Amino acid sequence: MSNKKNIYLQEALVSRLDREKQHQHKSAVLWLTGLSGAGKSTLAHAVEKLLYQRGCTTFVFDGDNVRHGLCSDLGFTEQDRAENIRRMGEMAKLFLEAGVIALTAFISPYINDRNKVRNLMTKGDFIEIYCNCSLEECERRDVKGLYKKARHGEIRNFTGISSPYEPPEHAELVINTGEHSIEACANQVLEYLIKEKVISK
Numbered sequence: 580m581s582n583k584k585n586i587y588l589q590e591a592l593v594s595r596l597d598r599e600k601q602h603q604h605k606s607a608v609l610w611l612t613g614l615s616g617a618g619k620s621t622l623a624h625a626v627e628k629l630l631y632q633r634g635c636t637t638f639v640f641d642g643d644n645v646r647h648g649l650c651s652d653l654g655f656t657e658q659d660r661a662e663n664i665r666r667m668g669e670m671a672k673l674f675l676e677a678g679v680i681a682l683t684a685f686i687s688p689y690i691n692d693r694n695k696v697r698n699l700m701t702k703g704d705f706i707e708i709y710c711n712c713s714l715e716e717c718e719r720r721d722v723k724g725l726y727k728k729a730r731h732g733e734i735r736n737f738t739g740i741s742s743p744y745e746p747p748e749h750a751e752l753v754i755n756t757g758e759h760s761i762e763a764c765a766n767q768v769l770e771y772l773i774k775e776k777v778i779s780k
Contacts, residue, residue, distance in 0.1 A: 612686065619710050636679050680778075
């Protein structure tokens with residue numbers, strides 16, 4: 580029998596708004612999605628550096644790093660991918676309440692899984708950023724050799740090869756990471772955050 584009925588939410592004495600005032604910026608979740616090699620992690624860290632230089636409180640959740648710890652028990656089946664994204668969505672929501680700008684860099688290949696995370700949050704808190712880069716360019720950049728292994732059947736359920744990727748239909752931002760420099764892409768994200776008043780000019 581479940582004990583959930585005996586679990587209660589504890590109200591905080593310090594609110595999200597209190598924390599945002601202390602940090603002098605709004606909190607938000609920047610959810611970067613795209614194929615392996617599309618530049619998600621590189622862009623997330625570049626944006627974080629720009630925000631840090633402005634005095635913002637930030638944290639990057641990288642897909643590989645998370646799978647070494649919090650999600651180390653998960654594989655790459657569709658069910659495990661969904662659970663991976665569910666956990667990270669809940670974690671990102673906690674950082675949102677902490678007044679932090681959380682940047683996530685996950686392939687997160689399925690629209691439904693990303694929308695579930697979006698629905699955890701109030702409108703405007705979840706900023707989906709599609710790192711748009713062609714499969715050909717991602718394979719050309721393949722410094723880890725993952726695409727080559729996937730093409731030879733050495734890696735199962737590899738997104739873009741043996742497992743699908745569903746591009747966002749209504750992303751807040753589409754960044755052409757296959758065509759523009761990382762600096763230009765990072766500045767595009769920064770301009771969006773200023774426009775949406777997440778950070779001040």
